[in-house]
Amino acid sequence: MLLADLVATHAALSATRSRLRKRELLAEALRSAAAGPPPQVEIAASYLSGRPRQRRTGIGWRSLTDLPQPAGSATLTPGDVDAALERTAALAGAGSHAARASAVAELFAAATAAEQDYLRALIVGELRQGALDSLLLDAIAAAAEVPIGSVRRAAMFSALSGPIAQAALSGGAGALESFRLEVGRPVRPMLAASATDVSEAFEKLGDGTGGAVPVAADAKIDGIRVQVHRRGDDVAVFTRSLDDITDRVPEVVEAALGLASDAVVLDGEAVALDEAGRPRPFQETGSRTMSRDGAALREEVPLSVFFFDVLHRDGTDLIDSPARDRFAVLEELVPEESRIPRRVTADAEEIQEFFTDLVAAGHEGLVLKKLDSAYDAGRRGSAWIKVKPRHTLDLVVLAVERGSGRRRGWLSNIHLGARDGDGFTMLGKTFKGMTDEMLAWQTERFRELEVSDDGWVVTLRPEQVVEIAFDGVQRSSRYPGGMALRFARVLRYRDDKTAAEADTVETVRTIAALPG
Numbered sequence: 001m002l003l004a005d006l007v008a009t010h011a012a013l014s015a016t017r018s019r020l021r022k023r024e025l026l027a028e029a030l031r032s033a034a035a036g037p038p039p040q041v042e043i044a045a046s047y048l049s050g051r052p053r054q055r056r057t058g059i060g061w062r063s064l065t066d067l068p069q070p071a072g073s074a075t076l077t078p079g080d081v082d083a084a085l086e087r088t089a090a091l092a093g094a095g096s097h098a099a100r101a102s103a104v105a106e107l108f109a110a111a112t113a114a115e116q117d118y119l120r121a122l123i124v125g126e127l128r129q130g131a132l133d134s135l136l137l138d139a140i141a142a143a144a145e146v147p148i149g150s151v152r153r154a155a156m157f158s159a160l161s162g163p164i165a166q167a168a169l170s171g172g173a174g175a176l177e178s179f180r181l182e183v184g185r186p187v188r189p190m191l192a193a194s195a196t197d198v199s200e201a202f203e204k205l206g207d208g209t210g211g212a213v214p215v216a217a218d219a220k221i222d223g224i225r226v227q228v229h230r231r232g233d234d235v236a237v238f239t240r241s242l243d244d245i246t247d248r249v250p251e252v253v254e255a256a257l258g259l260a261s262d263a264v265v266l267d268g269e270a271v272a273l274d275e276a277g278r279p280r281p282f283q284e285t286g287s288r289t290m291s292r293d294g295a296a297l298r299e300e301v302p303l304s305v306f307f308f309d310v311l312h313r314d315g316t317d318l319i320d321s322p323a324r325d326r327f328a329v330l331e332e333l334v335p336e337e338s339r340i341p342r343r344v345t346a347d348a349e350e351i352q353e354f355f356t357d358l359v360a361a362g363h364e365g366l367v368l369k370k371l372d373s374a375y376d377a378g379r380r381g382s383a384w385i386k387v388k389p390r391h392t393l394d395l396v397v398l399a400v401e402r403g404s405g406r407r408r409g410w411l412s413n414i415h416l417g418a419r420d421g422d423g424f425t426m427l428g429k430t431f432k433g434m435t436d437e438m439l440a441w442q443t444e445r446f447r448e449l450e451v452s453d454d455g456w457v458v459t460l461r462p463e464q465v466v467e468i469a470f471d472g473v474q475r476s477s478r479y480p481g482g483m484a485l486r487f488a489r490v491l492r493y494r495d496d497k498t499a500a501e502a503d504t505v506e507t508v509r510t511i512a513a514l515p516g
């Protein structure tokens with residue numbers, strides 16, 4: 001298999017909306033990768049899911065803006081790319097920046113123009129093709145001719161889909177049985193669906209007849225999701241993306257070692273709190289887990305950990321047990337000061353009051369959980385529903401980037417600005433929330449406002465107002481105002497407002513002091 005084959009699959013995936021056709025395309029690519037020579041199914045599966053096997057490559061988007069001339073013919077294999085990315089990921093210390101730049105230039109010089117576009121999007125995480133992980137799992141089952149249930153069960157216990165594809169296509173259903181909960185190996189975290197308010201969430205978790213049933217209402221803390229594995233004196237801590245951060249969070253390790261258990265797997269949140277017990281800015285928590293010197297920041301940014309679930313204790317797997325049973329084990333095992341604030345009630349008004357108190361205390365909101373639900377690892381089902389306050393701003397579009405993948409041919413990622421005196425200050429970028437109709441409209445509209453075009457970014461006259469929803473404001477050194485919107489998404493374009501009526505930087509700074 002050549003990389004060009006995956007590029008062709010990517011183009012075909014982006015061109016169709018049919019889930020069945022996408023599954024067929026993915027299955028065909030997996031079978032081709034498994035056939036070799038040499039077999040490359042694990043790497044191919046990762047690329048088909050839209051990301052490299054390496055969690056971090058060390059290659060930033062800035063280093064991919066000026067690429068060498070493309071190759072005239074396709075010679076790269078997925079294995080060639082994986083080996084190159086493995087080398088760049090391992091570079092560190094003096095001279096690593098120059099060595100990485102040289103390696104990137106060498107890799108991209110061997111790629112055709114289409115492969116360069118594909119690799120750039122793959123590396124920076126913008127390979128949008130409508131092939132979600134759940135769809136890839138379906139394709140693995142189809143390619144290997146094994147039950148989808150076996151594939152999904154295995155996926156619960158594997159950080160990546162590549163190893164699952166490798167096992168299924170080389171060993172069938174029997175090989176998938178080797179994937180099981182194992183203390184020390186991370187489990188895909190269970191995720192929550194969303195609701196606009198407490199009433200909607202509470203109704204979704206009801207008995208289906210309008211009757212209220214008790215639910216667990218957990219505080220949603222704006223920290224870092226941590227999955228903690230302990231066996232004896234050995235502790236491993238993983239993030240939501242299943243990166244190992246054990247050496248960066250000694251407080252979490254100490255909390256796990258203080259429990260009366262020899263083997264345990266816990267799910268929770270690590271967060272930096274101020275002296276009043278309010279969450280500090282998210283970046284301060286993030287600095288502890290993102291930096292290689294995270295542990296050295298302990299005095300400056302101490303972490304607290306709050307656990308909300310337990311998946312294993314002393315030889316007993318609890319992942320399939322009802323939430324009420326898991327929560328009972330958690331209460332027995334973890335002291336109250338290390339458990340997430342929780343209310344169990346069938347009273348919607350009590351939950352609403354709890355939500356209001358949590359937001360006032362600086363937290364994100366809450367997560368409502370069915371008490372009879374298993375821990376559905378790796379799935380965003382209906383058993384957990386999160387509720388957060390929503391902020392909105394009317395901002396001005398300062399520039400727009402060309403789209404890639406399914407958005408190729410459109411102007412897509414918009415640069416957002418708030419009024420700042422006589423000018424505008426950029427607060428981030430987004431393409432979230434855009435429909436195809438919106439993409440088509442803005443492509444035409446922004447060409448009317450074009451000031452310059454460098455081949456990737458189209459700079460605009462600052463006239464078009466857009467309404468943006470977002471979850472909060474974080475500090476950012478990337479933008480001149482020192483702030484960026486968190487999880488910004490487009491609600492609608494505001495043709496009823498002029499740029500002079502857009503929100504100001506001062507408004508954003510005010511919001512930055514609010515929870516969220």
